[in-house]
Amino acid sequence: MKITFLGGGNMAAALIGGLVKQGFAAADLQVVELSAEGRSKLQGDFGVRAVEAFDEQALACDVLVLAVKPQQMKVAVAPMAGRLDQQIVVSIAAGLRLADISRWLGGHTRLVRAMPNTPALIGAGITGLYADASVGAEGREAAARVLNAVGSTVWVPEEAQIDGVTAVSGSGPAYVFHFIECLQAAGESLGFDEATARKLALETVLGAARLAVDSDEAPAVLRERVTSKGGTTAAALASFAADGFPAIVTRAVAAAEARGRELGEQLGQD
Numbered sequence: 001m002k003i004t005f006l007g008g009g010n011m012a013a014a015l016i017g018g019l020v021k022q023g024f025a026a027a028d029l030q031v032v033e034l035s036a037e038g039r040s041k042l043q044g045d046f047g048v049r050a051v052e053a054f055d056e057q058a059l060a061c062d063v064l065v066l067a068v069k070p071q072q073m074k075v076a077v078a079p080m081a082g083r084l085d086q087q088i089v090v091s092i093a094a095g096l097r098l099a100d101i102s103r104w105l106g107g108h109t110r111l112v113r114a115m116p117n118t119p120a121l122i123g124a125g126i127t128g129l130y131a132d133a134s135v136g137a138e139g140r141e142a143a144a145r146v147l148n149a150v151g152s153t154v155w156v157p158e159e160a161q162i163d164g165v166t167a168v169s170g171s172g173p174a175y176v177f178h179f180i181e182c183l184q185a186a187g188e189s190l191g192f193d194e195a196t197a198r199k200l201a202l203e204t205v206l207g208a209a210r211l212a213v214d215s216d217e218a219p220a221v222l223r224e225r226v227t228s229k230g231g232t233t234a235a236a237l238a239s240f241a242a243d244g245f246p247a248i249v250t251r252a253v254a255a256a257e258a259r260g261r262e263l264g265e266q267l268g269q270d
């Protein structure tokens with residue numbers, strides 16, 4: 001399967017790195033990337049063909065992954081308008097709706113919306129997928145194959161739910177990194193040096209996530225098992241509750257979802 005990426009930034013590099021690690025041949029992967037520095041990094045790191053603008057070779061792919069920023073998409077896809085045929089086009093852009101992308105592409109409808117996340121780089125991504133009704137089983141399989149190479153996938157039945165996936169797992173790694181930063185800073189405030197505090201925070205998040213993934217029990221049950229009555233964890237969790245932690249998370253995720261919808265509405269007017 002030949003895959004071309006439009007845009008070779010953070011997320012495309014995570015996907016390409018993941019695909020290469022999973023055994024996809026670099027010769028089957030291409031990138032169209034404006035920046036010369038970006039192109040030479042992708043060529044150097046992964047051995048993929050990287051070009052500045054679309055040419056026939058870049059167009060001759062089975063799957064075209066649109067990986068530029070939402071605000072760059074309309075201009076970036078213009079050179080392809082009316083030149084696509086059987087390619088499955090997978091947009092990973094936050095917010096952008098398939099109807100708008102289809103219009104910018106001159107009416108191409110073999111479109112899939114995907115929302116991956118950066119752990120794709122280590123094969124631990126999670127991607128939400130939604131396909132236009134005109135995409136058959138083969139097209140859905142092709143899109144899922146790309147994303148399954150870098151982690152797991154879930155299909156959602158409504159396109160609007162991709163904004164929810166974006167808010168939970170697309171942006172989610174940043175929330176977890178932020179929590180790690182805060183836990184490390186809290187450790188440093190107790191007198192640990194930076195390296196020790198980071199190790200304590202990182203290994204805790206890694207171990208807890210692994211335990212939760214491996215367990216049949218709900219995270220709430222695992223949490224209760226750490227929480228001795230009248231003990232230290234109970235004191236910390238009471239402090240979280242007093243500060244409204246669940247509501248803080250709910251509001252943050254709602255803000256991300258609303259921003260996705262807003263981006264789609266604003267940029268779709270063009």
Ligand SMILES: NC(=O)C1=CN([C@@H]2O[C@H](COP(=O)(O)OP(=O)(O)OC[C@H]3O[C@@H](n4cnc5c(N)ncnc54)[C@H](OP(=O)(O)O)[C@@H]3O)[C@@H](O)[C@H]2O)C=CC1
Pocket residue numbers: 006007008009010011012032033034035038052066067068069070072075076077092093094115116117118170171
């Ligand atoms: N980062 C993440 O965790 C995730 C991002 N996404 C989505 O992925 C997309 C890319 O995000 P991200 O990788 O972070 O962004 P980046 O800005 O890192 O990557 C976009 C790349 O595309 C290049 N580019 C811009 N215009 C063109 C063009 N016309 N032709 C070719 N290349 C072009 C940019 O160059 P230049 O910098 O010079 O403009 C840049 O290198 C976004 O739509 C985002 O919503 C989805 C899931 C997770």
Ligand SMILES: O=C(O)[C@@H]1CCC=N1
Pocket residue numbers: 094166170171
């Ligand atoms: O912040 C963003 O808009 C993108 C989409 C999900 C993660 N990064």
